[in-house]
Amino acid sequence: MNNLIIKHLIHLIMLGSVFCHAQQDSQFTHYMYNTMSVNPAYAGSRDALSIVGLHRSQWVGLEGAPKTQTLSLHSPIGSLERVGLGLSFINDVIGPTSETYFNIDFSYNIPVSRRGNLRFGLKVAGQLMDVNYEQLSFYDLNDPSFRYNIDNKFSPNIGTGLYYYTERFYLGLSVPFLLETIYFNDGEDSSSIVNKERIHSYLISGFVFDLNNDIAFKPALLTKMVLGSPLQVDVSANFLFYQKFVIGAAYRWSAAVSTLAGFQLTNSIFLGVAYDKEITALGNRSYNDGSFEFILRYEYIKKKVRRWTPRFF
Secondary structure, eight states: OOOHHHHHHHIIIISSOOOOOOOOOOSSSSSOOOGGGOOOGGHHHHHHEEEEEEEEETTTTTTOOOEEEEEEEEEEOOOOOEEEOOOOOEEEETTTTTEEEEEEEEEEEOOOOOSEEEEEEEEEEEEEEEEOOOGOOOOTTTTGGSSSSSEEEEEEEEEEEEEEEESSEEEEESSOOOOOEEEOGGGGTTTSSEEOOOOOEEEEEEEEEESSSEEEEEEEEEEEEEETOOEEEEEEEEEEEEETEEEEEEEEETTTEEEEEEEOOSSSSEEEEEEEEESSSSOOTOOOOEEEEEEEEEEEEOOSSOSSOOOOO
C-alpha cells in the first residue's frame, strides 16, 4: 500500500475526524469469553476469581493495522457475594495512535428466580491517548491537521450495564462509555477536532443446548450500535465436546467470517484461538493475511463454594 492510501486510512478510520462516524471501540471475536470488556455487570458473575488475557492482531500484513491487548480480573466479594468487582486494562494501537484504558467495574446481583440472576453494573474508566504524527509520511508537509502530536491526553468516563443469566442462558445490555470524548489539536490550531469518541451500545446473548451427553451447542450474539454508523452484528456457533474442547465458526455481518477453537486445559485454565477472514475489499490477501486472536483464562475457585459445573460463559 502506498503512503497516500495509508494516510487516508489513518485519517478516516483511526483518527476519527468530525465527519467520521466509524465504530471506535476495540473489536473481539472471543466476546463470549471477554464479556467484561463490553458490560461491567458481568463482573463477579463466574463465582470465582477470573483472570483473562487477550491479544488481537487485526489485518496482519497491512501497515499500521490495529493491535489490541487486554488484561482483566474480576471476582465476587463479600460474605453474600452479591457484589462483583473487576479491574481491566485495554491497550489499542492503530497506526500512530495509541489508546490505553484503565477500568474499574462494579456489579450488584439480585436473584430473580431459583436459577436466574440479574446484575446491575457500573464502570469507572480513564483513557490515555497518544498520536505520533512523526510516524507518517506526508505529501503536504504544511498540512495543519498533522502539525502537533497528542501526548498522554487523559479523559475520564463512566459506563453502565445489565446482565441476566442462568445456567444455560445469558442476556446483557450495556453502554460501556456514557460520555462522548472529543480531542482537539494542540498548538495554535487548538479548535480543530482530531478525534471524537462516540457512544457505543451493546446487546450480547447466548444459549447452551445439550445435543447429547458429550456434545453441547453454544450459539452467541453480539450487536453493536452507534449513532451515524451501520449496525454491527456478530453471530457465532460453537460446539463443546466432552466439556473440554470447543470448535466453531462466526460471522460478522458484511465484514468477516471466523473460525474459533478452545481447550479447557485444566479445571482452571482455558485457552482459545480465533482467525478472521475479511469479506470486504480489505480481504485482499496481497496485503492482508487476516486477523488472529488468542485468549487465556485462569480461574481460582474456592473449594467450599458451590458452582455450576461447567460454566459455559
